Amino acid sequence: MVFYRGRGNLARMAALNANDLNLPKGIQSSRELPDPELGAIWDSIIIDEAVKSQLLSQAVLNFTVRAKVQRSVLPLHGVIFLVGSPGTGKTSLARGLAHRTAESFKNAKFRLLEVEPHMLTSSAMGKTQRAVSELFSQAIAEAALMGPTIVLLDEVETLAADRSKMSLEANPIDIHRATDAVLVQLDVLAEQHHHLLFVATSNFPQAVDTAFTSRCDLVVEIPLPNKEACGRILKDCLTGLAKTYPPISKLLSSPKFDHCVNECVGLDGRAIRKLVANALASSPQTAMKPEHVTIEDLLAAARAAKVVRNKGGK
Numbered sequence: 175m176v177f178y179r180g181r182g183n184l185a186r187m188a189a190l191n192a193n194d195l196n197l198p199k200g201i202q203s204s205r206e207l208p209d210p211e212l213g214a215i216w217d218s219i220i221i222d223e224a225v226k227s228q229l230l231s232q233a234v235l236n237f238t239v240r241a242k243v244q245r246s247v248l249p250l251h252g253v254i255f256l257v258g259s260p261g262t263g264k265t266s267l268a269r270g271l272a273h274r275t276a277e278s279f280k281n282a283k284f285r286l287l288e289v290e291p292h293m294l295t296s297s298a299m300g301k302t303q304r305a306v307s308e309l310f311s312q313a314i315a316e317a318a319l320m321g322p323t324i325v326l327l328d329e330v331e332t333l334a335a336d337r338s339k340m341s342l343e344a345n346p347i348d349i350h351r352a353t354d355a356v357l358v359q360l361d362v363l364a365e366q367h368h369h370l371l372f373v374a375t376s377n378f379p380q381a382v383d384t385a386f387t388s389r390c391d392l393v394v395e396i397p398l399p400n401k402e403a404c405g406r407i408l409k410d411c412l413t414g415l416a417k418t419y420p421p422i423s424k425l426l427s428s429p430k431f432d433h434c435v436n437e438c439v440g441l442d443g444r445a446i447r448k449l450v451a452n453a454l455a456s457s458p459q460t461a462m463k464p465e466h467v468t469i470e471d472l473l474a475a476a477r478a479a480k481v482v483r484n485k486g487g488k
């Protein structure tokens with residue numbers, strides 16, 4: 175069961191008890207693990223298997239070793255950091271990793287908390303620091319006392335901004351203190367809670383404080399998909415659509431499919447999935463009957479996406 179702040183439909187809300195509705199400030203959602211929905215997300219991300227294996231191994235190690243080995247021997251903080259361009263699958267991998275980690279420990283009840291950093295940042299002086307401290311020292315620490323906990327810190331540059339690069343705009347002292355608070359709290363939690371893992375993401379790693387990065391047990395760069403991966407993402411997307419619109423599967427065997435894949439090279443996974451949607455919307459008629467989409471529609475959408483990407487890169 176997943177509890178969302180401010181998003182649930184009425185039936186779901188009615189099924190929850192008052193405590194669950196009352197998620198602490200800064201926590202966007204809380205869900206029990208394992209959760210097959212997140213397993214499907216993990217499977218949907220097409221990336222070198224070695225990357226997935228490295229992530230899973232590090233996450234599992236976090237829950238096997240930290241309670242048994244002194245920090246003076248292995249100074250683990252319980253933080254995995256995923257960096258990379260927008261749309262490369264970092265958040266999806268982080269959520270999927272939470273599921274796969276929980277699944278690796280039979281009979282253990284894990285929980286995934288997702289932090290929404292923008293809920294914590296406040297223009298009022300000192301409030302961000304207080305909100306950050308409370309989130310870590312109360313909400314996250316309490317969850318860790320209840321059982322193994324994985325915390326997704328998406329867009330961590332918002333919370334752990336590089337203190338050396340702050341300008342005088344945008345209340346820098348407050349943000350400076352918020353970064354200090356994150357670092358202090360990570361140290362405290364690392365000492366006190368061994369069954370806790372943070373998975374942080376950022377597409378601005380250069381904006382993240384180096385003291386935060388230094389505390390990470392593993393930093394992994396999630397790359398843009400290579401040609402083979404682009405082909406698999408496109409295929410996965412079309413195969414998924416063909417479950418609803420069977421004629422779409424014909425596109426996969428078209429001689430022009432490979433041209434489409436070539437046009438996808440340089441795009442991120444999100445852009446590839448979106449260009450398929452653009453192809454389905456190539457005309458009002460196709461939008462009405464998506465099974466009529468042609469390989470030319472797909473090729474045109476891929477070329478258009480590439481043009482947009484190239485312009486954005488200049």
Ligand SMILES: Nc1ncnc2c1ncn2[C@@H]1O[C@H](COP(=O)(O)OP(=O)(O)OP(=O)(O)O)[C@@H](O)[C@H]1O
Pocket residue numbers: 218219220221258259260261262263264265266267375376377399407442443444445447
């Ligand atoms: N390597 C990939 N394989 C398959 N799908 C992908 C891949 N990368 C991204 N996607 C798809 O793109 C969408 C966005 O992914 P996600 O939100 O995880 O990216 P992100 O790296 O967190 O982006 P951002 O940095 O903008 O937050 C998802 O629907 C995901 O399935």
Ligand SMILES: [Mg+2]
Pocket residue numbers: 264265266328375
């Ligand atoms: Mg993301």
